[in-house]
Amino acid sequence: MTKAGLFLTFEGIDGSGKSSQARMLAEHLRGLGYDVVLTREPGGSAGAEEIRSLVLEGDPDRWSAETEILLFTAARRDHLERTIRPALAEGKVVICDRFADSTRMYQGLSRGDLRGLVDQLHDLMIGREPDTTVLIDMDPETGLSRAKGRQGTEERFEDFGLDLQQQMRAGFLALADEYSDRFRVVDGNRDMDSVAQDVTDIVLQALR
Template sequence: MHADLEELVSPTKGLFVTFEGGEGAGKSTQMRLLADSLSGRGYDVLTTREPGGSLGAEAVRHVLLSGAAESFGVRMEAILFAAARSDHVEEVIRPALQQGRIVLCDRFMDSSRVYQGVTGNLEPGFVETLERVAVNGVVPDRTIIFDLPAEAGLERARRRSLNVDPDRFEKEQLETHEKRREAFLDIAEADPERCRVVDATLPPEVIAAEVLRLVEALLPGDGEPQSSRVEAAS
């Protein structure tokens, strides 16, 4: 994503907000609350998730979260995530933004940076190349990172899934989850224009108010969503 390619940017009318954080951080709940709030104001809101969100990506989601691809190594998992993201972007996210909708997505490119890049020990150049191809210029206007101690997040995830086996990532060691927490915070520090960190230990209603405030800053007063930040692929 290079500033000198700014003239190649294809403007859109929508707004793209992503929700990031570790396991059990409350992303899905807060995305739903924000969607309800914005819809109540008359905005056209689409909620989606990763891995998944499109027909092709949902098929890949099962392979990834079931652990079926784990034996092939983290590099193959990263490629599968990128393939799913590419389908999701082109089939769902980009068309919605071009229609002027607000797109709220549970996980996006930052999760790959953290899960496959940092704790998967993949080379930064490899991760960056996969990201560039997968997002194809579609970059979030706002990324909200829900910060929670890893131990608390895993406990929440366990309570949420009492009768369901933990997925490929939930079952990993506490140390790995804490490393991911730090990696998300590093991303936020490196990209303060796009990212905002929210304390996920606060009561849900307090978090929801803060999330709404952070997104409201991107909504103009005339009721039309602000243009999405779509950058040129390179």
């Protein structure tokens, strides 16, 4: 364990399996003796969880892209202050299901040319990137089918349809090229155990 802790994030389109992989990784690392905090976005702190229900539920057109960016940034700031920073300061491994890269995609790219605004707010209010980001790359049609099959209440972005998922996949892969120093792409179109093995290998290398 490094004294400064390690900040790991999972990214991917809806239904890519990243949440399951994040949970499996947390369990594996705990079994190896690491002190792990498993968290998510939006959410991960009391205030951020309240904002989560605002942005993930309801009609797809409930908020403008600009309003969403502000809401996600507010949730992320609270999450950073109350959960992520304290855990890293204690030398823990923080595993987060989504972070700023999702906002760069879902609000900054898909709903208008607002990437610059996302990055400006991120630099101003967050100022922190993950140490390592695992992108679970998934066929958009398969991912959307999985996501809709969950039949939960947090399906606002899934309701935008397949076109959004295709755009997001291409965008995430482009983002992985842009931030190649921290992104690691894993093929999610396989059984969970095979994906988990690749994820574990990546993370253990980062922990050395």
